[in-house]
Amino acid sequence: MEFTEAKQKFIQSWGALGSQWGINKTMAQIHAFLMISPESVSMEEIMDELKISRGNASMNLRALIDWGIVYKDYKQGERREFFYSEKDLDELAVKIAKERTKREIKPALKILKEVSAISAEKTQKEIHFKEQTCKLYKFVSKADNALEKITEYNDNWLGKLLKKLFR
Amino acid sequence: MEFTEAKQKFIQSWGALGSQWGINKTMAQIHAFLMISPESVSMEEIMDELKISRGNASMNLRALIDWGIVYKDYKQGERREFFYSEKDLDELAVKIAKERTKREIKPALKILKEVSAISAEKTQKEIHFKEQTCKLYKFVSKADNALEKITEYNDNWLGKLLKKLFR
DNA sequence: TTGAATTTTCAAAAATAATTGAAAGTTTAA
DNA sequence: TTAAACTTTCAATTATTTTTGAAAATTCAA
Numbered sequence: 572m573e574f575t576e577a578k579q580k581f582i583q584s585w586g587a588l589g590s591q592w593g594i595n596k597t598m599a600q601i602h603a604f605l606m607i608s609p610e611s612v613s614m615e616e617i618m619d620e621l622k623i624s625r626g627n628a629s630m631n632l633r634a635l636i637d638w639g640i641v642y643k644d645y646k647q648g649e650r651r652e653f654f655y656s657e658k659d660l661d662e663l664a665v666k667i668a669k670e671r672t673k674r675e676i677k678p679a680l681k682i683l684k685e686v687s688a689i690s691a692e693k694t695q696k697e698i699h700f701k702e703q704t705c706k707l708y709k710f711v712s713k714a715d716n717a718l719e720k721i722t723e724y725n726d727n728w729l730g731k732l733l734k735k736l737f738r
Numbered sequence: 739m740e741f742t743e744a745k746q747k748f749i750q751s752w753g754a755l756g757s758q759w760g761i762n763k764t765m766a767q768i769h770a771f772l773m774i775s776p777e778s779v780s781m782e783e784i785m786d787e788l789k790i791s792r793g794n795a796s797m798n799l800r801a802l803i804d805w806g807i808v809y810k811d812y813k814q815g816e817r818r819e820f821f822y823s824e825k826d827l828d829e830l831a832v833k834i835a836k837e838r839t840k841r842e843i844k845p846a847l848k849i850l851k852e853v854s855a856i857s858a859e860k861t862q863k864e865i866h867f868k869e870q871t872c873k874l875y876k877f878v879s880k881a882d883n884a885l886e887k888i889t890e891y892n893d894n895w896l897g898k899l900l901k902k903l904f905r
Numbered sequence: 906t907t908g909a910a911t912t913t914t915c916a917a918a919a920a921t922a923a924t925t926g927a928a929a930g931t932t933t934a935a
Numbered sequence: 936t937t938a939a940a941c942t943t944t945c946a947a948t949t950a951t952t953t954t955t956g957a958a959a960a961t962t963c964a965a
Contacts, residue, residue: 577853584849593760609866660877682751686744699776710827720903735902736887
């Protein structure tokens with residue numbers, strides 16, 4: 572395979588993968604493009620490369636910045652903004668994990684805490700509901716703790732995790 | 739909060755959560771409903787509870803069965819099929835992890851292996867592309883291994899993981 | 906200040922995904 | 936067999952999400 576083809580394939584596949592993960596395709600593609608760009612790139616260049624509109628580029632770049640995985644770069648004597656991505660994969664994964672925790676796990680815990688608090692006196696259905704939601708609450712809390720602990724390692728967390736797992 | 743309200747809230751929230759995860763809302767809601775049902779339930783009952791069509795119920799139940807987290811139950815003297823969910827959370831998480839690995843991580847690894855194999859001789863761009871995709875390949879492989887190791891524990895993997903993390 | 910360069914916003918359009926419902930298919934009791 | 940009970944399929948519809956593009960906003964050099 573030759574460079575241009577490989578680049579296309581990488582960007583397209585990353586976009587498709589993103590969709591499966593509930594991340595919009597363009598956002599994932601922009602991220603993929605920035606990941607393989609050695610220099611920071613202008614919005615214009617992103618629009619050209621991915622054949623997307625200015626509005627689309629602007630909105631998805633902002634989303635990536637909100638996630639904390641893309642940064643703005645101001646170049647000497649250039650009015651335009653340039654963008655570059657977090658390239659350290661440990662750091663990238665930690666940021667994504669933290670953001671997803673904030674957006675998904677914490678709200679889920681809140682709901683589970685609320686609904687599992689009902690007083691289940693009467694029916695089998697009520698008792699089972701309380702049981703299951705309590706279990707879920709405990710399970711998700713544990714998972715949340717585990718994630719927090721892992722991302723605390725910060726430097727080379729995946730390597731450290733593997734070591735722990737294999738001994 | 740009272741039972742019916744809590745039940746609604748749980749099912750609705752689980753559905754919304756599912757959407758964020760690239761899982762269709764109805765599929766997540768059916769799963770939520772089955773999780774809190776002490777007995778296996780008929781398609782009819784699911785349609786009633788969630789106010790969805792027969793086709794929708796049928797298709798999403800099949801998807802849940804394909805994921806290996808919902809089972810069919812054949813009751814003595816009943817022609818209809820009944821459904822129940824995997825209620826053991828360790829088991830549930832392992833099945834989801836394995837399925838997502840198969841559907842997402844493995845294909846990603848395949849792509850990364852392919853595109854990182856280009857011979858990057860000339861430009862800075864090519865060299866950086868190869869570097870980044872190789873790093874990604876290694877990283878995702880490691881993560882895949884870690885997941886596999888963890889899910890191998892099978893019984894109480896989350897508890898075991900936490901112990902390892904905290905010592 | 907002004908105005909050209911650049912980015913952001915957002916209503917409308919386009920694309921994608923989910924849902925319905927009725928017809929076709931399957932199963933089983935009689 | 937038959938036919939009633941039940942499930943699946945899928946084309947058409949509906950809902951949701953994404954994308955566009957032009958107007959509004961912002962920034963900054965002159």
